Amino acid sequence: MTLEPPTHGAAGARIAAELREAILTGEHAPGTRIRQEDLAGRHGASRLPVREALRMLEAEGLVTLVANTGAWVSSLSLAECEEMYQIRERIEPLLLRFNVPLMSEADIDALELLADAMERSGEVEQFLRLDREFHLSCYTAAETSMLGDMVQGLWNRTQHYRRAFTRMFRSEGDRSVHHEHHLLVSAIRRRDADEAERVLAGHIRRTRLELARHPTVFEN
Amino acid sequence: MTLEPPTHGAAGARIAAELREAILTGEHAPGTRIRQEDLAGRHGASRLPVREALRMLEAEGLVTLVANTGAWVSSLSLAECEEMYQIRERIEPLLLRFNVPLMSEADIDALELLADAMERSGEVEQFLRLDREFHLSCYTAAETSMLGDMVQGLWNRTQHYRRAFTRMFRSEGDRSVHHEHHLLVSAIRRRDADEAERVLAGHIRRTRLELARHPTVFEN
């Protein structure tokens, strides 16, 4: 009969979730200092659960902690970001392979709708949101124990730079992204895991090379 | 003039390191309950840094925390372990590729000595130690920002089951492991990254299939 969800034992996780969201939406840019007392005050808690939240986000790579000094929103160099894309290029196809036989036709229809919506999206934030949802929706059918979390973590860590790149350099004329998305949906619909893997790996690879061509995204 | 290394700000990390070691050596088996006060007393600290240490190990996957209930050494099911091996199969070859052009001849000589020593090792713990050192030594030349840590984390999480498998089923007559190790050294020496990737992926894959053939390792 406890209508109140037990707020005991989840304070750290709740604070972590809100801070994570603030970082992903761009509210807190990389390099921003995070003061423990600020967070504590903002959430009406003490500094102790705040430190737990910071530990969690540090483990996710979103926050960088320095002993006796403080916490900052993590920054990435171009080299680090390329490394993450190369990891994605290897493991996302594997995760996709797990999903291909498990997705329902309705799942695939929804995927195709997302790909269509992206083609019509003019605004940056909407584009980013749809792109993220499209790709992560390719991975929700398989119940993996850690691969799904790993992939989502890689998306989270690179989120800010994807936004910066899109804002600065996205050319409306570039159709190949949408083309690849539709190729991917088509391969999934045919349940052709090998082809789906190839298309996805190529898609990520092309994105990485495109990003590497614009190192100014990572300056400061 | 501080001869004392600043013990401030590192208590959690130190406790985490010792607990990690205790888990990896098999001193604490999966499923073992970890009481915060025990750890605190054993390390002469309060429960607060212990909780930080547990958070760190939880992030590494070595410890499982349940709110308001306690902490246990993480267990793996066969399916989870297979998933980790499949991830390793994809990302370790990538990490190896980064290393192949950077390893010195001396590095490669040391690697070959390790492979030789493994062939002569009769005792399980020594075999495990040499095997771990052999593989991780393939990855120390490249300074990656996170790929190296990911791989090490996967080795750590599966360490206990590698030990259990080796204890129960290792047949002295199986030469293919050593054969593959020497093939790997040879490919590295020729700086043939493609071949090295292939050999390593096959090696991990073969190990996974072998493991899947003995599900009793994961019972209890």
Add this chain to the structure above:
DNA sequence: TTAGCCGTGATTGAATCCAATCACAACAGT
């Protein structure tokens, strides 16, 4: 003018104390 030094303030790290939660066992009812 500039480089090095030192003191102060701000911020984090850790210990103790109290409250909330859960596991377990004894008990009562069927």
Add this chain to the structure above:
DNA sequence: ACTGTTGTGATTGGATTCAATCACGGCTAA
């Protein structure tokens, strides 16, 4: 005999408090 319930003890979660550390300013001296 078995199942559902309730109470107690053990254990974890969080707040407050104090100690250690670091960043940053002004100051002195070359």
